[in-house]
Amino acid sequence: MLESGGGAVLKEGALEKRSDGLLQLWKKKRCVLTEEGLVLHPPRHHHHDTACKAKELHFANMKTVDCVERKAKYVYFTVVMSEGREIDFRCPQDEGWNAEITLQMVQYKNRQAILAVKSSRQKQQLLVVSAQKMLRNAQ
Numbered sequence: 001m002l003e004s005g006g007g008a009v010l011k012e013g014a015l016e017k018r019s020d021g022l023l024q025l026w027k028k029k030r031c032v033l034t035e036e037g038l039v040l041h042p043p044r045h046h047h048h049d050t051a052c053k054a055k056e057l058h059f060a061n062m063k064t065v066d067c068v069e070r071k072a073k074y075v076y077f078t079v080v081m082s083e084g085r086e087i088d089f090r091c092p093q094d095e096g097w098n099a100e101i102t103l104q105m106v107q108y109k110n111r112q113a114i115l116a117v118k119s120s121r122q123k124q125q126l127l128v129v130s131a132q133k134m135l136r137n138a139q
Helices: 097-138
Strands: 011-018 026-033 037-041 055-058 062-071 074-081 086-092
Touching (some): 026 097, 062 097, 074 097, 086 097
Antiparallel strands (some): 011 026, 011 086, 026 037, 037 055, 062 074, 074 086
């Protein structure tokens, strides 16, 4: 779960998410951005119990953040998930949620790429050491 093991809270505040329903209304969400992803909660006044239905958007499952347009006081952007699902958001232009989400997603992907390279190198080193031991034992 992102909230418990997702690292420090980097940004917290309100975002509006377009609903998936027929009317596609904008609904306020209380959002928490961490190093691992974005957690969407119902607004505080709807937050009666701790087991509320928070939605987690993990960076591992996020493909891109597309800035759609800046109009009046809002910036509209879309989070595209790996499976192709698109989630539309809007926020006041001066809050910079789209930039923060994009920056954290890129940093997350970079950390994962570095870990993958390190893991690959460690496996290669283990294979070399094992091969050297086998050669010594065979002599």
